[in-house]
Amino acid sequence: MVPVPFRIAKVIREIPGVYTWHLKSLDGKPFVYRPGQFNMVYQFGVGEIPVSISGDCREPDTLVHTIRAVGPVTNAMQQLRAGAVVGIRGPFGRPWPIDEVVGSDLIFVTSTIGLAPLRGLIHEVLHRREDFGKVVVCYGTRGIDDIMYEADLHKWRARFDMHVHLTVHSAPSGYRGRVGGVVAAIRAAQVDWPSAQAFVCRSETLTRQAVDTLAGLGVTKDRVWVTLERNMQCAIGLCGHCQIGPTFVCKDGPVYRYDQIEPLYSVREF
Amino acid sequence: MVHIVDLEETLAHHPFAQGMDPEALRTITGCASNAVYRPGEYIFRDGDPADNFYLIRHGLVALEIHVPQGPPIVVETLEAGDIFGWSWLLPPYRWSNDARASDQVRLLKLDGACLRGKMENDRSLGYEIYKRFVPIMARRLAGNRMRIVELATEPAVHSRQKG
Numbered sequence: 430m431v432p433v434p435f436r437i438a439k440v441i442r443e444i445p446g447v448y449t450w451h452l453k454s455l456d457g458k459p460f461v462y463r464p465g466q467f468n469m470v471y472q473f474g475v476g477e478i479p480v481s482i483s484g485d486c487r488e489p490d491t492l493v494h495t496i497r498a499v500g501p502v503t504n505a506m507q508q509l510r511a512g513a514v515v516g517i518r519g520p521f522g523r524p525w526p527i528d529e530v531v532g533s534d535l536i537f538v539t540s541t542i543g544l545a546p547l548r549g550l551i552h553e554v555l556h557r558r559e560d561f562g563k564v565v566v567c568y569g570t571r572g573i574d575d576i577m578y579e580a581d582l583h584k585w586r587a588r589f590d591m592h593v594h595l596t597v598h599s600a601p602s603g604y605r606g607r608v609g610g611v612v613a614a615i616r617a618a619q620v621d622w623p624s625a626q627a628f629v630c631r632s633e634t635l636t637r638q639a640v641d642t643l644a645g646l647g648v649t650k651d652r653v654w655v656t657l658e659r660n661m662q663c664a665i666g667l668c669g670h671c672q673i674g675p676t677f678v679c680k681d682g683p684v685y686r687y688d689q690i691e692p693l694y695s696v697r698e699f
Numbered sequence: 700m701v702h703i704v705d706l707e708e709t710l711a712h713h714p715f716a717q718g719m720d721p722e723a724l725r726t727i728t729g730c731a732s733n734a735v736y737r738p739g740e741y742i743f744r745d746g747d748p749a750d751n752f753y754l755i756r757h758g759l760v761a762l763e764i765h766v767p768q769g770p771p772i773v774v775e776t777l778e779a780g781d782i783f784g785w786s787w788l789l790p791p792y793r794w795s796n797d798a799r800a801s802d803q804v805r806l807l808k809l810d811g812a813c814l815r816g817k818m819e820n821d822r823s824l825g826y827e828i829y830k831r832f833v834p835i836m837a838r839r840l841a842g843n844r845m846r847i848v849e850l851a852t853e854p855a856v857h858s859r860q861k862g
Contacts, residue, residue, distance in 0.1 A: 540849065569849075571850065598774075598846055598849075598850065599772050599773060599774055600772070600773040601770055601772065601773070602761070602763055602770050602771040602772065602773060602799070603739070604761070604773055604801075605759070605801050605802065606776075607759070607776050607778075608761065608773045608774065608775050608776040609775045609776060609842070610842045610843075610845060610846050610849075612842055612845075613776075613842075617778070632849070632852055634845070634848050634852065635845060635848065635849055638845050
């Protein structure tokens, strides 16, 4: 429960209001985690927030967090520069079930900053590329200036063994890419739908839309994996802030198989 | 005659015509022609008479909204297998946006003015057409509603949850 000090080695401004930190532990110890897990990140004297880990788990000497500045803590964190020290508690939560999907085609469905919790999984899938069938990323953003991890997307798109379908909500006239919702990108994907496994990271209303679209193409809900975000505070299943019905997101999640939590999506104000 | 048969086959292979009554397909083929547009070329423009609709065979079509004192904004792109243009079904039969070829585009162009007349006299043809347009309209309406939800809620969701 005690935060471990990490120094910010690098700050990357991804898009306006979103920044990525590369962190190094002060004691030099590697930080071991699985894709999909999260940390509690603490700015001393300001506050602590849950943030998913966005880096490559095979590079345990560098911890990567991408944060959107939306509240008092994340706005204060945005002012920090390389060299500043923050506290880290973690890793917490259930990771993406990569070993359960070996042999399948994989489709990743996400938008804007939702790519952050999936990025580590995509890195790991590419490290183990021979274990999987087709790999397709469907990613949507508001506009062409809101594309996260653009360098990664370019690299992934350039590979011969994966596909990236990018879509934006609107674009200047003359733009040659796809414009529209992520659903259009999903429909453009060519995978073996009856056996594909889907990883969806979007806000909850939009997760349902993505799941419905996938279901229409033949992806049953027991082959859809989602991640939930809630107000996590203790991160070890004690305080109850992140409880939804019978589940504590911090320890039972944040990754869930969709069919196991689907009823919770229809409960108003949960 | 050979030309008409080819066009009918082309039309029959488009998702729009799947399962269509053969007689209706022949009637619609009589109102169809091939069209090719170069990248950047306008297919139709906001305010012009809407007397056609289009089935995309190849390429990417951008639907654009004209913004006064600014460049147009692309609000949607459509690709092979998609259909666009339904203003020909609704008075006053004027386009409410621009459509432009994003790259080399091959289309089947359907003469909506011709079809409107035929649908008046053949209600089963009208039913075939509406049966295909209404789900597309509903899907695009639902999609646009979700885009509004996305634009309105995604930052708020993170704000509430992430401090």
